[in-house]
Amino acid sequence: MDLGKLDRVAIVGVGLLGGSIGHALRAAGFVGSRVGIGRRASSLARAMACEAVDEITLDAQAGVRGAQMVVLCTPIGEIEDMFRRIAPALAPHTYVTDVGSTKATVVRMAEGLLPARVRFVGSHPIAGSEKTGVEFARADLFDRALCIVTPTARTLPGVVRWVRGFWEALGGVTMVMAPRRHDTLLAQVSHLPHAVATALVNLASRGRAIDVAGPGFADVTRVASGDAAMWTDILRTNRGAMIRAVDRLIGELRCLRDRLEGDEARAVQRWLAAGKEARDEWVANRYRKKVLPP
Amino acid sequence: MDLGKLDRVAIVGVGLLGGSIGHALRAAGFVGSRVGIGRRASSLARAMACEAVDEITLDAQAGVRGAQMVVLCTPIGEIEDMFRRIAPALAPHTYVTDVGSTKATVVRMAEGLLPARVRFVGSHPIAGSEKTGVEFARADLFDRALCIVTPTARTLPGVVRWVRGFWEALGGVTMVMAPRRHDTLLAQVSHLPHAVATALVNLASRGRAIDVAGPGFADVTRVASGDAAMWTDILRTNRGAMIRAVDRLIGELRCLRDRLEGDEARAVQRWLAAGKEARDEWVANRYRKKVLPP
Numbered sequence: 001m002d003l004g005k006l007d008r009v010a011i012v013g014v015g016l017l018g019g020s021i022g023h024a025l026r027a028a029g030f031v032g033s034r035v036g037i038g039r040r041a042s043s044l045a046r047a048m049a050c051e052a053v054d055e056i057t058l059d060a061q062a063g064v065r066g067a068q069m070v071v072l073c074t075p076i077g078e079i080e081d082m083f084r085r086i087a088p089a090l091a092p093h094t095y096v097t098d099v100g101s102t103k104a105t106v107v108r109m110a111e112g113l114l115p116a117r118v119r120f121v122g123s124h125p126i127a128g129s130e131k132t133g134v135e136f137a138r139a140d141l142f143d144r145a146l147c148i149v150t151p152t153a154r155t156l157p158g159v160v161r162w163v164r165g166f167w168e169a170l171g172g173v174t175m176v177m178a179p180r181r182h183d184t185l186l187a188q189v190s191h192l193p194h195a196v197a198t199a200l201v202n203l204a205s206r207g208r209a210i211d212v213a214g215p216g217f218a219d220v221t222r223v224a225s226g227d228a229a230m231w232t233d234i235l236r237t238n239r240g241a242m243i244r245a246v247d248r249l250i251g252e253l254r255c256l257r258d259r260l261e262g263d264e265a266r267a268v269q270r271w272l273a274a275g276k277e278a279r280d281e282w283v284a285n286r287y288r289k290k291v292l293p294p
Numbered sequence: 295m296d297l298g299k300l301d302r303v304a305i306v307g308v309g310l311l312g313g314s315i316g317h318a319l320r321a322a323g324f325v326g327s328r329v330g331i332g333r334r335a336s337s338l339a340r341a342m343a344c345e346a347v348d349e350i351t352l353d354a355q356a357g358v359r360g361a362q363m364v365v366l367c368t369p370i371g372e373i374e375d376m377f378r379r380i381a382p383a384l385a386p387h388t389y390v391t392d393v394g395s396t397k398a399t400v401v402r403m404a405e406g407l408l409p410a411r412v413r414f415v416g417s418h419p420i421a422g423s424e425k426t427g428v429e430f431a432r433a434d435l436f437d438r439a440l441c442i443v444t445p446t447a448r449t450l451p452g453v454v455r456w457v458r459g460f461w462e463a464l465g466g467v468t469m470v471m472a473p474r475r476h477d478t479l480l481a482q483v484s485h486l487p488h489a490v491a492t493a494l495v496n497l498a499s500r501g502r503a504i505d506v507a508g509p510g511f512a513d514v515t516r517v518a519s520g521d522a523a524m525w526t527d528i529l530r531t532n533r534g535a536m537i538r539a540v541d542r543l544i545g546e547l548r549c550l551r552d553r554l555e556g557d558e559a560r561a562v563q564r565w566l567a568a569g570k571e572a573r574d575e576w577v578a579n580r581y582r583k584k585v586l587p588p
Contacts (some may be wrong), residue, residue, distance in 0.1 A: 194513070225577070246554075256540065260529060260533045
């Protein structure tokens with residue numbers, strides 16, 4: 001994938017992720033036009049003001065026309081409608097990807113709604129934060145971020161190669177797996193942690209324990225400040241894996257509860273030490289593989 | 295409390311917290327001697343090398359002799375033995391406090407083992423990190439940190455005032471509550487979050503989902519990199535409140551599970567929105583009250 005060969009990239013939804021793609025494209029040497037497509041004139045104007053895109057339009061079909069690549073950064077709850085809207089305006093060999101946090105549902109929609117000659121494969125760049133809005137967009141958001149690309153039996157290998165190249169050009173490190181596998185793994189490291197953070201905040205605020213919370217609580221619950229509507233869609237479109245992950249966590253907590261009740265000091269310490277070891281190893285590997293920054 | 299009136303403060307256990315007390319005392323204008331007491335010559339030497347203390351000794355009794363104030367930063371698992379050791383060497387009106395993360399057990403030990411004329415009250419400065427060791431000690435660790443002071447029916451009001459003044463001199467914001475109340479609240483905002491972080495890491499590392507974890511996972515699980523032995527003691531000495539907190543969390547997760555199973559989108563979104571709102575409000579209040587830094 002050579003960014004120099006592109007002269008028009010359409011970004012549908014210019015918030016934190018879409019805006020960061022715009023900034024990162026420019027930083028990576030893309031000299032063509034970055035077209036920002038959205039549903040609200042005000043957020044498009046802000047994207048233009050901070051130079052995340054070069055053109056803006058509320059007309060999705062006009063926006064994607066002539067683009068060699070389209071990246072959908074639309075919230076999952078609106079993405080089906082957006083696939084439907086842009087489908088008629090896409091040229092036959094346009095590369096299309098999305099950044100949705102769940103993949104099985106989104107990829108199924110894309111394959112059902114986009115013309116067969118469009119080159120689609122789903123993506124999930126694991127970057128971002130609890131912040132939303134183009135004001136927080138950064139050219140280095142994808143720097144060493146893991147970007148998962150999720151082909152199906154229908155995806156041509158060349159499309160996977162091309163979209164991986166796109167994320168790598170923006171600084172990412174890519175990994176390829178099936179949409180369902182992605183959803184199972186992300187339920188455990190992203191969706192369940194999000195739900196748990198919310199549960200901890202809700203419990204602590206009911207009894208006002210939150211008033212004595214410190215920096216540890218701030219970190220554990222940071223993700224709970226993410227957008228509620230967006231996360232509702234994520235949890236809903238990954239319900240099966242989420243339910244299994246919640247059940248496993250409940251099992252783990254029950255086991256801890258029993259050990260505390262029996263005051264099994266050694267078992268508790270072994271369990272805590274296993275967690276510490278696994279996390280420390282993960283942090284060390286992240287650095288070594290240069291997958292993600294500190 | 296006037297630091298200028300003190301000429302000898304003993305710090306028992308010079309790690310992250312003890313060392314930070316040493317640095318913060320000097321930064322706050324204390325000109326007397328800071329005595330570092332410990333069980334290992336090597337860590338005492340490191341505390342001396344980074345100028346967290348002015349004198350060091352392995353002999354706890356010699357160390358506390360002549361001190362007007364003694365702060366125990368000993369791990370909870372060793373604190374009973376330390377109270378026993380220093381008790382005979384404490385002058386009648388010495389102020390004594392500790393920094394243990396659970397209070398009911400520690401305060402009961404102190405009141406049982408220290409001479410009645412010693413001025414003891416328990417403390418818990420909510421500061422620190424998953425890091426351990428005097429190398430990470432900082433003069434500003436207590437800056438705007440919440441420091442809880444936990445008197446009992448036996449504590450004289452003047453002692454509470456004095457120990458609050460001590461933490462305030464180091465930059466902290468103090469709050470007073472009974473040891474048991476402290477433990478109930480901290481179970482919810484510190485001990486349970488710690489256990490949950492460990493559970494998430496252990497689950498994610500078993501199925502290798504951890505390999506695709508990103509910055510959100512890093513934050514949610516940061517505390518799980520804390521010292522396993524120290525946290526075993528914290529969870530054990532707060533077993534009752536921990537078991538109740540685990541049960542409440544399991545209840546909350548079961549409720550989420552049912553809502554996901556029934557695909558109750560609105561209920562899920564309301565629950566996520568309540569968490570976001572409570573956390574955002576807490577973060578905003580923290581700034582307003584200047585209790586804790588960003």
